[in-house]
């Protein structure tokens with residue numbers, strides 16, 4: 001069970017006692033205790049940095065709301081404060097702590113509202129946003145620019161990147177380099193001319209209809225902050241979890257809402273788990289976490305050794321690994337991850353049913369999640385669980401979640417980051433599902449293939465005990481990238497009824 005006080009070791013404990021008057025960074029592999037240590041640091045800051053007159057205001061920011069729910073569920077278990085000279089957790093205050101946990105977007109929405117602009121019902125997203133972008137793309141389709149043949153998803157990603165970088169002028173866009181895009185960044189200057197026109201047109205169109213998109217939130221916050229003289233900083237200390245997936249604009253906002261006296265920002269990041277194509281450097285956002293200000297966690301406490309090894313074997317196919325941390329598995333042995341390659345969907349679900357029933361009969365069903373790459377797949381899984389009378393909860397839609405009961409959790413790969421479960425099933429790992437087809441800007445878009453690989457790696461590392469990678473028809477290319485010796489392979493021929 002993860003919901004327990006643990007004994008922080010070595011570097012983990014050192015983090016609590018790092019300076020509180022400058023930014024720090026915790027880098028670390030999946031399952032190395034980054035989130036856990038963040039909570040202990042929050043607790044420590046509250047205990048040591050508050051005074052008789054005022055409690056420190058500590059906030060934890062993260063990218064998605066499922067992680068907010070998870071953090072809230074484990075926070076009461078961080079029941080004590082650490083002392084420098086002892087391994088024992090000494091409670092100083094009653095269980096639980098007064099930390100504000102939020103996703104960036106939720107906080108930004110409230111902040112923008114407080115400043116007179118209510119965005120309720122005015123945020124375009126998903127397919128609706130894609131349609132707006134498509135309309136702008138079509139306006140330029142008479143031109144013979146070859147870039148216009150690319151999908152609206154491509155332009156959507158580029159627009160998100162422009163906004164995420166807070167680029168204001170065309171010149172800034174022309175000069176900006178895409179970190180991590182590798183050798184495959186084939187967007188030329190002429191292409192950028194066209195993209196910029198579409199960007200301006202899309203922006204003007206949504207603005208004229210009084211809409212914004214999610215990337216506008218950070219830009220609106222920056223506008224408010226930059227135009228408010230002597231703004232009262234709402235937080236004394238900020239901890240940013242999963243920082244690798246926030247944009248430059250979002251991090252800039254966060255750095256401007258922390259007390260000038262403390263400048264206390266604790267950044268938690270793992271480049272190997274970056275799943276959004278946002279990419280920025282700390283230098284760009286004016287945060288210095290070099291030298292002693294960065295602590296690296298190498299030990300993976302979450303996964304069994306076979307799961308950790310299989311996940312690492314997938315990750316070893318990455319080419320740009322400079323920022324990755326070397327991984328040391330700390331946990332015991334366990335069963336090998338299972339890769340299922342079935343003839344058809346029916347066989348895949350028959351196998352899933354067999355395994356879920358086996359877990360139930362062995363009283364091992366608590367803490368089980370079934371993951372899918374896309375939202376349509378989520379509905380299919382929910383139907384399957386309904387038909388077979390399994391209690392279930394959709395993580396993105398449910399507020400009050402018990403992460404450790406028998407009710408099966410269902411979630412997308414992107415929203416499961418930061419969480420952990422005993423049993424993790426990934427279904428439909430087919431090549432027309434992952435890598436996500438609309439995300440390709442070229443047939444051999446290395447950057448997209450790499451981002452989706454990291455997404456799969458992140459999802460695999462959610463499993464504490466058992467991991468199932470299931471596919472049918474044409475299996476995803478990633479399944480064959482995992483060393484076959486490290487997994488148990490099964491197919492339709494192994495199904496016994």
Ligand SMILES: Nc1ncnc2c1ncn2[C@@H]1O[C@H](COP(=O)(O)OP(=O)(O)OP(=O)(O)O)[C@@H](O)[C@H]1O
Pocket residue numbers: 001002006007008009012028029030031032033034035036037270273301302417418419420461
């Ligand atoms: N020192 C420790 N001893 C025992 N267990 C630990 C220790 N540190 C962390 N853990 C456990 O390891 C698991 C992973 O911790 P946590 O979720 O904080 O990792 P993380 O680095 O944030 O992971 P990720 O980046 O993959 O989301 C948790 O179950 C936590 O309780």
